[in-house]
Amino acid sequence: MTISAFLTDATVCIGCKACEVACKEWNEVPADGFVWSGLSYDNTQSLGASTWRHVMFLEQPQTAGPQIADTKDPFRWVFLSDVCKHCANAGCLEACPTGSIVRTDIGSVLVQKDVCNGCGYCIVSCPFGVIDRRPVDGRAFKCTFCYDRQKAGLIPACAKACPTQSIQFGNLEELQERGNNRVHELRERGYEDARLYNPLETSVGGVHAMFVILGEPENYNLPPAPEVPTIYLKSAWTSALLSAAIAFVIACVAFAH
Helix, strand or coil, rough: CCCCCEEEEECCCCCCHHHHHHHHHHCCCCCCCCCHHHHCCCCCCECCEEEEEEEEEEECCCCCCCCCCCCCCCCCEEEEEECCCCCCCCCHHHHCCCCCCEECCCCCEEHHHCCCCCCCHHHCCCCCCCCCCCCCCCHHHHHHHHHHHCCCCCCCHHHHHCCCCEEEEEEEEHHHHHHHHHHHHHHCCCCCEEEEEEECCCCCCCCCCCEECCCCCHHHHHCCCCCCCHHHHHHHHHHHHHHHHHHHHHHHHHHHH
């Protein structure tokens, strides 16, 4: 099978939350509450063990883009359906001690719930803060990329339900090219802050869930330079060995005198 990917375009998302509903229905994800957060019209607030697709409602200053002649509103609405990034180099996969998290044949990162022991190492190792544990049994959950649907020749439920094709699904390389073309088109239309979020130049090595966004990645809870925690292991072990060597020398000198 080819390497699959998502391309989510914030510029055509209407915030309908059809993707959230479809994800819950197909994967039988439990309810995550209907709490009025006070943060615009966002009741789920972030991704988690029971929120595998999260539609953000962002009201941003109108700093770029063609102005609408009939309005003086200095703000603009932007919606974005966030999801697990299925990183090329996944911190959660590297940290899992039980083999619960695996790389599938379509390139996605899958948590096998029947193998997970709830240790939580994957949670602190995800640079995007995506994966989380359910309080009922302590096991970790996140987007499965609808692996069962893909094996049956179907596209993920969220992409199938999206009425504006804000969520596109297909081959990784093709969607990356499509995302770059979309950014070029938006910039030609005056949206100078349009960009494709796909951190290729970091230890994450790129993602299988790319985003066309307006403005800075931080506004969408997307770290501009995400890093897999294990890249710091070499320096950590070097520091530990150096400290041990210094302590050994000091101990030898103390005994000598």
